[in-house]
Amino acid sequence: MTGTSEAGDGRIGNWKVGVVTSIRRESASGRSITIDVPRWGGNIAGQHTDVRLTAANGYTAVRSYSVASAGAGDRIELAVDRLPTGEVSPYLVDTLREGDELELRGPLGGWFVWTPQQTESVQLIGGGSGIVPLMAMIRSHEASGSTAPFRLLYSVRTPLDAFFRAELESPSANLEVTWIFTRGAPSGWSRPAGRITAADLEAHGFPAALSPTVFVCGPTGFVETVASALVALGHEPNRVKTERFGGA
Amino acid sequence: MAVISRGFVGRGGEVNPDLPAGQYLTADFPVLSSGPTPHIDTVDWQFSIRTDSDTLHTWNWEELHALPVEDINTDIHCVTRWSKLGTSWRGVSLDTLFATVKTTDEYVMARSYGGYTTNVPLADLLGGQAWIALEFDGAKLDPEHGGPARLLIPHLYFWKSAKWIHGLEMQSQDEPGFWEQNGYNMYGDPWLEQRYW
């Protein structure tokens, strides 16, 4: 094989070099990472970016990460959950430091997005790190002063595993937040800990009759369960948009 | 100019002299899937070899198990860069299955339940180099890893070891299978790092 990886990678592609400006702890395994990316040029809520890591010998690994921020500007926020056996997420969570450079491609994807022009009711359903693109929608919703009714169902193992917890505990006027704890609920919590069910969607989600737009995001298994339950509850499949993160 | 990620090694960033170039050692058994996992009941399962003379040799689950089942201890190398050393399998040797098959063709197209295909020279299936594997690590092969039965050709990259094997078709020429049509090497020797065209 001829050519180095630099030659091969440099010929095509739109990689930009960002600089990490801050890292915040979201949970034991989660960090949000703020990055200045010259020429990023802003993004719509729900879009993602590809991150490329390069080892000293030229080996590269690429993964997708949703952007938690939305709007104009060249500063973006990502939030990453560490998978113990993973290749890229442990690096981003444990090794990456302020001031490090990171190669990114994006903003990407024009389909799993929400724009303030949309006035219909919006149901957001996130599992684990699947909150990330939904957070961008919540922030865009608030920043634009949109009066579109928003509801969020956020499923996490325990309260300590939640990303953006402080922000979600004091939601804005047009947003309702329902927490689902799968492993451990706070004492006195009425719903016993357990995985999300059709009953949760029915009790706390907008009814299908209202024709809300529904965004579902999280591990593939979570998204599969929720998407089929929504369709069974009468939601129009075309109004249910999904973003599967992979994994079981 | 690529940016070197400070402190990043990754799976391909370290050279392991015991492994083929570009491989890393793994303790688990990653799954490379190109589609949904088919679930095949062994009652309906069938394996066949179709020859140039258009003769079909078929075995059902019981007939296959009536043949000698061998213990196999081998290293495996996946094109997605993981290698596993000393894996243990049980399966029926393709020498046994080809014993009654007459053919002048030198190439084989392996076909799987679910539609996957991969091409191999017949010579690589014979001489104690390939099996229809039925067990991995002392347990029957689970569907994720190709169960009820998969091809096992450990001296080639693992995409040649077709999961959910359904049959072999003899061919006079080496035609490309699913991955081989799409950029993967026709032969796939890990020691020569034959990943792509």
Add this chain to the structure above:
Amino acid sequence: MTEHVDGNALAGPLSDLFTFDPTTASARCAGCGDVSVLARAMVYGEPDTFVVRCAHCDDVLMTIVQTRDRFCIELRGMTWLKIPR
């Protein structure tokens, strides 16, 4: 990845080749005739290799293999792609 992700994930790899966002384009499955945006297709594979399947019938719509010096795309599974502009 063991489990599939959504066609949205193709936006990055395909941005190397297309000037438009292909994930919002509609594709017609050659197998079952279903018409869907690529963002709804099922994407299997590894970061350098993708098998894109119809969410309706599981048939292969497209495969993408990125090697060091080439990009192999097969589109046999779709009759057409309609791109908004």
